[in-house]
Amino acid sequence: xxxxxxxxxxISSPNPFxxxxxxxxxxxxxxxxxxxxxxxxxxxxxLGEDPHIVNVSGPRYGALHSNERRVIGFNNIExxxxxxxxxxxxxxxxxxxxxxxxxxxxxVMLPMNEAAWAKYLPMIEDTGIDGFELNFGxxxxxxxxxxxxxxxxxxxxxxxxxEWAKQAASVPVIVKLTPNVTSILPPAKAALDGGADxxxxxxxxxxxxxxxxxxxxxYPTTDGMGTHGGYCGEAVKPIALNMVAEIARHEETAxxxxxxxxxxTDWRDAVDFLALGASNVQVCTAAMVYGFKIIDDxxxxxxxxLDDKKLSLAELVGKAVPSVTDWQYLNLNYVEKAIIxxxxxxxxxxxxxxxxxxxxxxxxxxxxxERRFEVIDEECVxxxxxxxxxxxxxxxxxxxxxxxxxxRTGQPVSQEKANWxxxxxxxxxxxx
Amino acid sequence: MSANAxxxxxxxxxxxxxxxxxxxxxxxxxxSRSEALIAADxxxxxxxxxxxxxxxxxxxxxxxxxxxxSDNLRGSAQTILSENIMGGxxxxxCPTEVLCEEACVRNTHEEKPVxxxxxxxxxxxxxxxxxxxxFTRAPSSGKKVAVVGGGxxxxxxxxxxxxxxxxxxxxxxxxxxxxxNEYGIAAYKTIDDFARKEVEYIVSIGGIELRNNQALGxxxxxxxxxxxxxxxxxxxxxxxxxxxxxxxxxxPGVDSAIDYIAELRQAANLAxxxxxxxxxxxxxxxxxxxxxxxxxxxxxxVVDIVYRRxxxxxxxxxxxxxxxxxxGVTIHHWAMPVELLGDRHVTTVRFRRTELDETGKLKTCxxxxxxxxxxxxxxxxxxxxxxxxxxEGLDIEAGRIVVSDACKTSxxxxxxxxxxxxxxxxxxxxxxxxxxxxxxxxDRYLGEG
Numbered sequence: 001x002x003x004x005x006x007x008x009x010x011i012s013s014p015n016p017f018x019x020x021x022x023x024x025x026x027x028x029x030x031x032x033x034x035x036x037x038x039x040x041x042x043x044x045x046x047l048g049e050d051p052h053i054v055n056v057s058g059p060r061y062g063a064l065h066s067n068e069r070r071v072i073g074f075n076n077i078e079x080x081x082x083x084x085x086x087x088x089x090x091x092x093x094x095x096x097x098x099x100x101x102x103x104x105x106x107x108v109m110l111p112m113n114e115a116a117w118a119k120y121l122p123m124i125e126d127t128g129i130d131g132f133e134l135n136f137g138x139x140x141x142x143x144x145x146x147x148x149x150x151x152x153x154x155x156x157x158x159x160x161x162x163e164w165a166k167q168a169a170s171v172p173v174i175v176k177l178t179p180n181v182t183s184i185l186p187p188a189k190a191a192l193d194g195g196a197d198x199x200x201x202x203x204x205x206x207x208x209x210x211x212x213x214x215x216x217x218x219y220p221t222t223d224g225m226g227t228h229g230g231y232c233g234e235a236v237k238p239i240a241l242n243m244v245a246e247i248a249r250h251e252e253t254a255x256x257x258x259x260x261x262x263x264x265t266d267w268r269d270a271v272d273f274l275a276l277g278a279s280n281v282q283v284c285t286a287a288m289v290y291g292f293k294i295i296d297d298x299x300x301x302x303x304x305x306l307d308d309k310k311l312s313l314a315e316l317v318g319k320a321v322p323s324v325t326d327w328q329y330l331n332l333n334y335v336e337k338a339i340i341x342x343x344x345x346x347x348x349x350x351x352x353x354x355x356x357x358x359x360x361x362x363x364x365x366x367x368x369x370e371r372r373f374e375v376i377d378e379e380c381v382x383x384x385x386x387x388x389x390x391x392x393x394x395x396x397x398x399x400x401x402x403x404x405x406x407x408r409t410g411q412p413v414s415q416e417k418a419n420w421x422x423x424x425x426x427x428x429x430x431x432x
Numbered sequence: 433m434s435a436n437a438x439x440x441x442x443x444x445x446x447x448x449x450x451x452x453x454x455x456x457x458x459x460x461x462x463x464s465r466s467e468a469l470i471a472a473d474x475x476x477x478x479x480x481x482x483x484x485x486x487x488x489x490x491x492x493x494x495x496x497x498x499x500x501x502s503d504n505l506r507g508s509a510q511t512i513l514s515e516n517i518m519g520g521x522x523x524x525x526c527p528t529e530v531l532c533e534e535a536c537v538r539n540t541h542e543e544k545p546v547x548x549x550x551x552x553x554x555x556x557x558x559x560x561x562x563x564x565x566x567f568t569r570a571p572s573s574g575k576k577v578a579v580v581g582g583g584x585x586x587x588x589x590x591x592x593x594x595x596x597x598x599x600x601x602x603x604x605x606x607x608x609x610x611x612x613n614e615y616g617i618a619a620y621k622t623i624d625d626f627a628r629k630e631v632e633y634i635v636s637i638g639g640i641e642l643r644n645n646q647a648l649g650x651x652x653x654x655x656x657x658x659x660x661x662x663x664x665x666x667x668x669x670x671x672x673x674x675x676x677x678x679x680x681x682x683x684p685g686v687d688s689a690i691d692y693i694a695e696l697r698q699a700a701n702l703a704x705x706x707x708x709x710x711x712x713x714x715x716x717x718x719x720x721x722x723x724x725x726x727x728x729x730x731x732x733x734v735v736d737i738v739y740r741r742x743x744x745x746x747x748x749x750x751x752x753x754x755x756x757x758x759x760g761v762t763i764h765h766w767a768m769p770v771e772l773l774g775d776r777h778v779t780t781v782r783f784r785r786t787e788l789d790e791t792g793k794l795k796t797c798x799x800x801x802x803x804x805x806x807x808x809x810x811x812x813x814x815x816x817x818x819x820x821x822x823x824e825g826l827d828i829e830a831g832r833i834v835v836s837d838a839c840k841t842s843x844x845x846x847x848x849x850x851x852x853x854x855x856x857x858x859x860x861x862x863x864x865x866x867x868x869x870x871x872x873x874x875d876r877y878l879g880e881g
Contacts, residue, residue, distance in 0.1 A: 067469045067470065067472065068469065068470045069466070346476075346537040346541060347482070347537055348476040348478040348479070349478050349479030349481075350476060350477070350478065350479060365479065365480060391476050392541065
């Protein structure tokens with residue numbers, strides 16, 4: 001059994017799975033159920049100033065479904081907590097008392113004036129929480145009032161508010177970043193410069209789910225009108241992973257601990273985030289789609305994976321970061337060709353038609369009069385499209401050409417690495 | 433007790449009407465929307481799809497399934513019906529397990545094909561329920577075509593000809609159109625008068641005049657039609673039931689399965705039908721299965737099918753054989769009838785076991801057994817009533833009309849298709865394809881004229 005006990009900024013939890021600040025952590029009732037189910041920690045639903053905000057009394061959520069109605073993507077327009085601050089603080093105090101081994105972090109969203117931070121943070125910290133998470137991420141509603149993503153999109157504001165928070169708090173401060181930016185690096189750097197102990201990402205992405213095909217209005221609406229929400233769930237994971245890896249691999253931000261968020265549904269998703277540099281992970285949508293029980297698979301699966309790989313959790317963190325680089329450093333002398341395992345092939349022909357229509361005409365449909373799909377090495381550029389569309393896992397694989405000549409280019413396969421920075425076609429190439 | 437002394441036990445109302453209604457409900461209930469979406473999602477959208485190749489009418493199956501996935505049912509139905517105007521009936525009666533679903537690539541690793549038949553029904557049901565018009569006629573050609581036979585081949589031909597702008601008169605032998613769809617298919621495969629609804633839909637395109645009770649050789653002759661029309665299509669199916677070649681097949685209780693099924697399909701009240709307590713069916717095709725299962729569902733106590741060869745040689749698919757067996761029908765292989773016993777009514781059939789000799793030919797053994805029977809159904813196939821076509825100048829071979837790949841006969845202005853032609857395979861879907869191919873070729877011919 002691998003040890004999943006996690007210390008994140010000195011905050012300990014029995015496993016690296018926290019519930020993200022969101023509806024599942026809105027009140028003691030939910031958080032109790034989560035901790036009973038086995039969640040390692042919870043970031044309480046974002047607290048704000050009193051008097052509390054209000055929510056719409058209509059649809060807050062919308063989903064992108066697969067045909068079997070699996071929720072692939074999820075959208076929300078819910079704001080921060082709509083309960084009195086005191087109610088929340090009383091419940092948080094009780095939860096921390098009842099569950100001392102679990103991480104309890106308070107998410108906060110306050111206006112851009114120092115006095116507010118100085119006033120509220122000590123009051124909240126007094127409940128016994130283990131840390132703060134500054135919500136600079138929510139892209140809807142609160143951002144119209146100059147908070148949430150409105151702060152997260154301006155590095156100067158991030159740094160300023162982080163500094164105020166660090167002044168007012170004695171527990172660790174995590175800055176939660178919005179993905180609605182061109183590059184995640186300036187916001188992360190601003191958090192670091194402001195004294196943040198860590199960043200968490202991603203918050204949700206600006207989104208409209210679809211149109212109602214009867215009314216031809218956007219969907220869902222509140223009394224016929226709608227507004228963009230924040231997109232999350234499985235569909236956003238690749239976007240989140242890139243941003244996590246960007247922070248983890250760049251020198252100026254590499255020291256920032258990361259709490260990874262974005263579409264984590266099963267343990268493999270968690271491995272993605274951890275290997276790309278996150279030290280723990282936060283989950284919301286999967287719990288909102290399936291309930292808290294999914295923690296069983298997250299914990300078991302990660303545990304077995306670490307055992308199989310003979311890795312500790314700490315060793316997994318950042319393991320894949322060195323494999324992430326810029327395009328210009330990819331080895332242009334490396335050659336792969338697709339290979340189709342004829343024993344596994346079910347002859348659906350998908351690889352052929354996508355290669356034929358949209359790629360490099362490198363897969364047959366007929367060989368000696370028989371329906372048969374084979375890679376034509378003379379045409380195959382190794383693009384991985386056929387692997388991606390093949391419905392049978394493992395049927396098409398990519399194999400490196402290690403010697404001889406690439407039948408496509410007629411060039412001998414070179415063992416030397418060579419990338420764009422020195423390529424003769426690059427007008428900006430480095431010359432010695 | 434001697435066999436002759438037994439009283440035959442043949443009567444109606446063996447089961448109460450409620451039970452019979454249950455027994456003759458939909459064999460495969462239609463898919464709900466959520467079931468259909470899940471089933472459709474299993475389709476891999478194959479290139480040059482094997483299911484399409486396996487479909488005698490060449491329906492673009494991945495294409496219509498993809499449209500189900502996007503709730504584009506009207507488009508899906510159009511994809512189906514433009515290749516097979518009887519796609520609704522075929523969705524119910526096609527032996528998909530040996531056609532499209534057998535070819536499905538899902539079988540390779542899962543042995544569970546996409547439920548193409550049920551999906552096809554899901555896509556087409558709304559069209560027949562609402563009479564959605566999916567086809568428009570080309571401008572009138574001024575040509576008139578006679579179609580002999582109101583079954584799948586004839587109606588398919590008539591519809592395509594109407595689409596192409598020709599006027600059609602369908603001469604139908606029976607009181608109702610539809611042929612075997614109306615009179616032959618097992619009742620639980622086509623409930624709620626679907627055959628009639630389908631014919632109404634086909635005719636609703638316009639330009640098709642339907643004349644019932646017009647039998648070839650009686651009210652009409654081929655020569656007369658050739659004189660009066662620009663082209664003729666013959667889709668008369670098969671007529672008489674093949675005989676067992678035994679003495680005495682006229683014995684009461686020895687019936688033609690085809691005739692009994694026709695009676696069943698037209699019965700106002702199924703419970704009134706006369707059913708033997710012990711039923712023996714002789715034959716190995718779909719009709720044998722259909723009569724056996726329906727007898728059982730009408731309340732027959734013991735139903736035996738006896739077939740002279742093995743399970744692999746049966747015309748009925750494995751699925752159909754399983755259906756019979758799960759309905760409590762016993763299938764005996766490798767035996768053929770040698771004597772019908774009974775005085776005023778059949779009481780017993782004596783069988784002799786069969787085997788293959790060294791050359792692979794069927795021969796009988798000395799070993800015999802008997803099965804008691806109140807009813808014996810002959811289901812060993814039908815023959816073309818060639819006398820109807822005597823002197824008309826059509827080439828006939830092996831008791832069937834000879835046609836080209838385009839379903840043209842030896843006569844320049846006559847086409848034929850369905851069960852009556854050489855190479856027909858007794859399937860609705862094949863008959864539909866013949867009718868379609870013939871219509872396309874007739875259109876070419878009329879265009880040249």
